[in-house]
Amino acid sequence: MKVLILGGTTEASALARVVAESGIPALFSYAGRVASPRPQPVETRVGGFGGVDGLARFLADNRITHLVDATHPFASQMSHNAVAAADRTGVHLMGLTRLPWTPVPGDQWQHVPDIEAAVDALAGPAERIMLAIGRMHLDAFTRQPQHHYLLRLVDTPQAAIPLPHHTVTVDRGPFTVDGDRALLITHGIDRVVCKNAGGTGADAKLIAARELGLPVLMIDRPEPPPRQEVHTVDDVLAWLGHDADLGV
Numbered sequence: 569m570k571v572l573i574l575g576g577t578t579e580a581s582a583l584a585r586v587v588a589e590s591g592i593p594a595l596f597s598y599a600g601r602v603a604s605p606r607p608q609p610v611e612t613r614v615g616g617f618g619g620v621d622g623l624a625r626f627l628a629d630n631r632i633t634h635l636v637d638a639t640h641p642f643a644s645q646m647s648h649n650a651v652a653a654a655d656r657t658g659v660h661l662m663g664l665t666r667l668p669w670t671p672v673p674g675d676q677w678q679h680v681p682d683i684e685a686a687v688d689a690l691a692g693p694a695e696r697i698m699l700a701i702g703r704m705h706l707d708a709f710t711r712q713p714q715h716h717y718l719l720r721l722v723d724t725p726q727a728a729i730p731l732p733h734h735t736v737t738v739d740r741g742p743f744t745v746d747g748d749r750a751l752l753i754t755h756g757i758d759r760v761v762c763k764n765a766g767g768t769g770a771d772a773k774l775i776a777a778r779e780l781g782l783p784v785l786m787i788d789r790p791e792p793p794p795r796q797e798v799h800t801v802d803d804v805l806a807w808l809g810h811d812a813d814l815g816v
């Protein structure tokens with residue numbers, strides 16, 4: 569058995585830790601979007617594979633038997649590539665995903681299906697917006713240049729931010745409710761825009777927004793590709809057949 573973990577999430581790191589502790593041979597893969605990714609306790613590679621062909625070749629060359637797609641729920645391209653490469657090579661594939669966030673009483677969420685719809689929904693007078701979507705899709709928001717955008721990014725941006733009015737804060741989760749409440753108040757935020765990432769590392773802003781009575785524009789997840797999926801590291805271990813015999 570040899571496992572390839574497609575990472576870039578808290579869940580992928582948690583899985584790598586347990587897999588390493590269990591002595592299961594494994595490789596970890598980062599896309600390379602972040603300047604200093606978290607070190608992993610298993611051998612790690614960085615960078616794209618080169619589409620489905622490249623991933624299929626990588627799986628074969630490295631004698632991978634099990635592929636765990638623990639990428640972010642919005643990393644749609646990678647997840648589709650994983651399904652196609654696993655089909656082609658006969659490697660077993662499992663998705664490890666976080667459950668999406670769901671609203672609770674007090675939340676004022678407006679759901680939109682994608683980034684473009686979020687941009688459309690921001691038509692109107694200038695607001696102060698916390699745009700918590702990472703750095704990849706900021707260009708789309710140039711269609712609503714009237715707003716002041718608070719951007720929380722993992723790295724100091726190397727390229728110019730395309731938005732005329734913005735503030736950048738560089739920070740990496742997990743975030744706290746106290747910290748996010750203070751951030752929203754300090755920057756006079758009127759509305760939060762975010763992706764429905766799920767999990768506990770980034771939900772502090774939603775709790776803080778609820779407490780402050782702020783609306784949230786929630787970008788819903790893209791449809792996942794057809795594949796098996798579980799939501800916990802233990803379930804992945806069970807699938808690998810290592811839960812019982814390794815005492816995990």
Ligand SMILES: NC(=O)c1ccc[n+]([C@@H]2O[C@H](COP(=O)([O-])OP(=O)(O)OC[C@H]3O[C@@H](n4cnc5c(N)ncnc54)[C@H](OP(=O)(O)O)[C@@H]3O)[C@@H](O)[C@H]2O)c1
Binds near residue numbers: 618623640644
């Ligand atoms: N999208 C988000 O909101 C978000 C948020 C937090 C973290 N992340 C993490 O950031 C990374 C990139 O996300 P994305 O949305 O840009 O992905 P994406 O659009 O689905 O993938 C684009 C390309 O990036 C490469 N790639 C993605 N994940 C990879 C991985 N783990 N290892 C090696 N190559 C990978 C692949 O290149 P090739 O075709 O060349 O193989 C893939 O086709 C992922 O690891 C994801 O977990 C994403």
